[in-house]
Every structure is written in structure tokens, then in C-alpha cells.
Amino acid sequence: MTERAAAGGRAAVRGRAARFERWRTRLSDTTAQLEADAARSLEETRFELRFQPRVDRKGDVVAVEAHVHWLDPTRGVLRSDVFLPRLAERPVGRDIARWAFAAACRQALAWERDRPRDETPVPVAIGVLRRDALDPEFGGFVAGALARTGVPAALVQLAVDPAGAEPTLLAFRLLELRDLGVGVTVDDVGPTFGDASGFLPADAIRIDRRWIGPVEEDRALAGALRCLVDRAHDRGLLVGAAGVDRDGQASALIDIGCDHLQGACFGDPAPADDLGWNLEPEPDPPASTRYEIDPVSGLPRRPRGVRRRGQRADGGAAPVPAGAAVPTVRPAPA
Template sequence: MLHGTAVDARRWGQDQGRAQAAVIAEMAVAPALAEADLADGLTTGQRDRLQRATDLAIYNDSVLRLRVRGFNGQVVFSDDGTTAGGISINDPAFRSAAAGHTEVGLLSVPEAPGGQVIRVLQPIVASASGQSVGVLELYLPYEHIAARLREQTAVTYWRLGAGLGLLYLVLGLISWSTTRSLRRYAQRQAHEALHDALTGLPNRAAFHERARAALAQDGEPGAIVLVDLDRFKEVNDTLGHHAGDELLAVVADRLRAGLRPADTLARLGGDEFALILPRSDAATVRRLLDGLSAALATEVVLDGVPLSIEASFGVAHYPEHGRAVDELLRRADAAMYHGKRGSADIVVYAGEDMSHPTQWLVVQAELRHALARDELVLHYQPKVDLRTGEVVGVEALVRWQHPQRGLLPPSEFLPAAEQSGLIEPLTAWVLARALADQAAWTATGRSWGVSVNVSARNLEKPGFADFVSGLLAEHGTPAHRLLLEITETALAADTRRAEQAVLDLTTRGIGISVDDFGTGYTSMSQLRGLPIAEIKIDRTFVRDVLEAPPSQAIVRAIIALAHGLGSRVTAEGIESPEVADWLRRAGCDEAQGYLYSRPVPWAEVGTYEITGAAS
């Protein structure tokens, strides 16, 4: 910008010099010379006229020096009367001017005001002939042009400074804003990389970092705890994933509220949470987890459905159970799943005997062989009519006679079967064996029906009703003597497919029983539309029915509901005559439990026919 300003100023000065020289040559010099021949010099009259014509310009300092020269370079007139000096005749500029061209240049002259002058070589054209007769050599002052240039330069400096200042300010604001945004973005990315988006809790990566920091405190005891919600999948399947997300947020809030400031709560994924409880002995950990379990159990309402949150806690103490994070997590995981298969909701790791979910792969492989080698057996538990005390049916319960581990209950292998495709061949085996055993006891004069448990995967399999009908025909068993027990979870897993499967079975005369009623999320409208033969009251409502008014109210409500739907009611978990008598008076139809018999093999079925009958 400054260079351009200087160039423009010089160009403007040269243009001014060219114009001024043209005026002087045309208006003053040419008329004064008349028809003079510069090669012969000037007459006194011509010199006087030329002097008078140029005096005003010289006097006003608009011209510093003025010379009139012939084409041979001879100075015929100068304002100071000298005939020497000036531009050389051999100079290209002089030759160009002699040829009729105006030449303008900027010269450095130390003695001139400002140190610079404008030199103009202007052809002199005679007024009469219009021919060039000589060269006018003018030296014009550049000082006022330089002053103007300085003024313009100063203004340009100020404008440039102001513009650059404003630019720097804008760039500074942009840089500050961008830096702040990038810093916030980086912080947000760092936070998101270490926190769960749904609950805002630390995620698995952050949990590992904090756990390593806690374990680095030598000599300080503590615990790693894994928390897994029970039956969380039922909430997602029944109420939708939005309800599941809401439930997870509630769980996170309740767990966070029950912890100390130094404790860490993280969500590892799904419905699994983890705790780091530093500087805590076993008693402190137990007391803290009891409080968390009680806080979770408080009822929450999701989409109008009241739910009680239950969770399994697996505990690994450090340094007792390990000094590495992965080792403690693995042992806490084993303890948690041990609790899921048992009745305790808080389980502390107790050695390598605790099975771990990774062993289910082994269980699944062994179970495949067990089906092929006929290692499974059925035990039967009676269903007793509470009014007459007679056995009216039996429930088939599968066991595994493991060659190394002995007789295994369903909790040891059914979860592995449910997670794989083994549940279908396992159910098929149970159905076939139960119908074969039923044919055997029918031959001895016992007309008991048999109940068999089926899973949601069985109901979802196309052609399941045809398969069951085929087995009934194969064993010659009337359809009404088979009762298929399904849980509320199975009934609610896929409403349309479950309802269709139930209708297909009932149209063939096969009875349907809803097991563990009261613990799932079956809707009343769903039950109303299905021909349910039996509703079984879960043992959790039966075991304290004599002492707990809420359990009494629930049991009475289930009995009234079932009878209103045209279904009979069976109560599970009867262990005392007093409970059996209360249920009979409440209107319950049938009962199962240790009061009558534990599940026993077919060979022992006849020994409990009347044992423990209610009066």
C-alpha cells in the first residue's frame, strides 16, 4: 500500500510537470520566440520577451530552472543567464524530446528543496509553422509533492494501523473463541470418552483407571462390586427401551445417593454397574450394600406400571481376593452370577468353586453330550387338590445326572440352555419323556395330568403346536392331560407371537398355565383374550402369607382374578399345614410344595399320593 502510494505520488508529480511544461512551452516560450531560429541564437528582443514571459513562473518558485536549447544542445536561453550545464545532448531523454516527445523524470538534487526535482524535456513548437524548433528544459520543485506524499503516507499509516489493529482484534476474538470452543470440545470429548451418555456415570475405561488408582494405595483394604439388575430384559421387552433407559437412570441416581464421596459408581454397559469402595473392611462394605439394595427395592412407576427393582451384587475384596483390576472384576463377576442362581442378592467371592458365566460355554458343550447320552432325568412334584387332599396332577422337573458333578438342579444348566439353541432339543426331550412316563403311570390306574415348563423360545418357534400334537399322538395321550407352563415373561416377550402360539395349542385341547404369576408384567387385557387353564401364584407371595397383609391381599386378588377369567389357581411353595389351610379358605384350588413332597423320580411317584393332604 505504501509503495503504491509513493508510486502514485511520483506519477502525479510527473503528470503535473508535463502539464506545466506544456503550458509554459505553448503559452510563454513559443509566442516569445516567434519565428526564431535557435541554431542562430536569440535576438535581444526575443530574449527580453522570453524573460518577461517566464519571470512570473520563476518568481513564484513554480519553476526552479528553465533553459531553451537548440537541437544541437546549445543553451540559447536560461532563467539565470548561464549557457552551460543541463542535460547532455547524447542523453536518450534529450534525443527523444528533440524528436518531439515529452520526457519527464524525477532527479535527486541535494541542493534543491526536499532533495528532489522534476525534470521535464518539452519540445518547443513554433506557433506559425507548427514545427518543433527546440527543446524546453524545465526543473520543477518536488517538495510540495513530497509533502503531499508524506501526508498521504501518514494517513495511510494511520488507516493501515487502524485496519490492522481492527483485524488483529477480530482475529484475536476469533482465535479466542475458536480456542475456547476447541478446548470445550476437547473437554467434552474427553468427558464423553470416560463417561456413560445415558447416566452421566464413569464408563468402563474410567472405572479401570480409578480402580487402578485405588489399588495403588498400599495396605488400604477395599472392595470391587459388580451390580446387575434382575429381569431387566423383561422391562425392555414389555415396556420398551425408553422405559429401560428411564429405569437405568433411576438406578444410577439411587446408587449414587447411597455412596460416600470417596466411592466410585460406574456403568460398565447394559444393566451392569460397578462400584469401587476404597478404605472399607468387609463389615463396612456389607452395611453399605445392604443400604443400596434397600434403596433400589423402593417401588418405581414406569409407563403406569409399578416395578420393584432387584439387583445382584458380586463382591471381591482387595487385597484379599486379588491385587489386579481384571482379577477382582472376574471374581466379583463370578460371585454376582452365583447370587443370581441362588437366593442371596449380595454374594462375596468365596473361592474358585464359584462358577463363572464363561464356564457356560463348557456347560453348553457338556449339555449337548448329555442329551445324546441320556444323562437327563425327570423328577415329579405333585399338585394337590386343597379341598379333597388328593393328587390331581404332577409337574415334570428336569435334572442332570452329571458323570462328575452328580445330580444337578436346573439352575446349573438351564441358563446356559436358554442362551443357546439347546433349549429347544431340551424341551423336546422333557416333553417326550414326561408323556412316556405319564403313559406308564396311567397303565397303573393313575389318571394324573402332567405339567411341563416351556420357554419363550419354544413359543416363538414356528410349528411348536404341531410338534406337541405329534408327540401326544405318538404316545396316545389325550391333549387335555398335558399342561404347558409358561412364565409371564415368556407370555409378554413377544405379545403377538406368544398369543398366537397359545391359541394354536389351546385349539388342540392342550392346557396353558401361567407360572410365577405376579412377578412379571403380563397385562390384564392380554390374559382376558387367552384361554388360560391355570394361574400359579409365585412362592414369594405364599411363604409369608400368614404374617404379611400385603401378600394376603395380593394372593386374594390373584385368586379372584383367575376365577373371574375361568382359570383354576395353584399356589407354589407350600411348606406348612397352616399356609395350606389359609389358602384353602381363601379359595385357592390346588397347591404344590414340600408339605406334600419334594420332586422325586418316577419310581417314587406312588409313595406320595396322599401324604401331607390338607384336612
């Protein structure tokens, strides 16, 4: 009986090992196919940037974040968090990320050219692969992209996830990037970040969306995040939060001192030519789910308190002088 049980156990182990090997082979094949399809799509310009607003405590847009979307003919529209983590260590992953950075620079310059001179510039933020952040040649790439596009460095912000990176090396690389004049945000941080080892050299930190979900109900979590915010402010850093999907979350994060908020509560990522909130209002805003109808005026307005520069706090348009030209946002050239 014992020998029979042992033989059965060995057979079960062999069966699990065989199933794991088949799964690993399928995963490898799938990743290889994904890599090949992504490389082909990059050549065919099937990637685009969509931009999500980042608002301050008053609800004014102070920056936008560029998100890469893959317009795949068979898979449909894929967000970067669906495909880029699987390609991050592959050559095509780096190629996509660097294409996205250059495209974000071009779009930032296009918006800057359209900006009325009496309005505050709106920077464009974009995530950086960890391998790029640690690459000694990445600073040269960033400097070259800034020079080629002509965008002011102050209009570009880089978001870097520090997970798994050697802190001293990452700090050195971030200092190199800041010396170029771009903004640097340390992304996806939690309550204990900077508690013992200190903060990385940056302009801001952003709380990971994992900690945002229960913040309106979990007092202990809110208290821990408040301590994080206080530590960051003591070092002169701004604090943002990603993944803010509900008004209650936004209120709780403002209460603990967050400076910038971003998430579906304030608008989903949208193509550049759909956006106009960083400039004067357009006479006829495009029909979009980002608008709702004001029950009093019957006019479209942006929901949940997000307003364009040049709008009153109640959502109405500020007066435009007679004969004044109303600028529009143009997508950056390919």
C-alpha cells in the first residue's frame, strides 16, 4: 500500500510538472507572438497616446499624463498596463516606451504653441520603464528627444516606479534626469515609502492605486498615508494619488493633504484632439461622455468639478472679449 501510494504521488508530481511545462511553453509562445505583433504595429503606427487630466485640490487641471494605447486589429484597443509589463524586458518594449516619450514631447510642444500667453503651461507626464530609468544611456536619449522636438524640459515629467531597483543607482540616475530640467515623480509608493531609507531625489511622489481604494473607509490607512504625505511635504515634495475613481476617495485624499489627484473621477484618458480643457473653451465642445447637460442652462459641462482654465467654478465659460481668437488644441504631428 505504501509503495502504491508513493508511486501515485510520483505520478501526480510528474503530471503537474508536465502541465507546468506545457503552460510555460504556451506562455513563451504567446509572449513571442505578442512581441512580434507589437513590433509590426509599431512600424505601422498602430500605437497612440491618450491623455488623462491631473487636477489640484481645487479641481483645476495642472498636468496631463500620457497613456500608451495599442490599436491592435485583432485584439482591439489595449491599454499599456495590459501589454507593456509583458514586453518591458524585450527590445520592442523599450522601443514602444521611447516612441511614447518622443510623441509626448511633440504633443506637449503642440499644446504649448497653442497656449495663450497669459495662461499657465500644462506639463505632460509619462511613465518610464524601470530598465530605462537605470540605463546610463537613457539621459542622453531624453536630452536628444528634447532637442529634436524643441519642447521646454519643464513641460515634461517622468514617472518612475522604484520597485526592485537598487536605491543608490536609481538615485544617481534620477539626479541625471533632473539635471536636464525635466520633472521626476517617484510612482506607485505606499505608506512606508521613505520611512527608513529616506526619499529618492524627485519633485513629487504618487501614491499607488492599491492604497486608494479603501482610503475613504479605512481610518488606519488614511492615518498612515497622512504620515507619508507629511514626510514628503517636509522634504519639499508634492504628493499625488492615482486611481481616484470616487468622490469619497478624492475628499479623503484632499483631507490628508494630497496635492494632485488623477483617475476616472476626473476624466478618462482621451486622444489629444478631444481635449481642450487646458486652453480657453471651444465654442462648440465635442459630444463626449466626459460632458453632462447642465439642468439650468441646458449647456454641456464637464462633470465632477473638473473645469478648463478660463471657466468659472460653476462650470460656465468665462467671458471672451469680442473679436478675440479662440485657440484650439491640435494633435501633434506624427
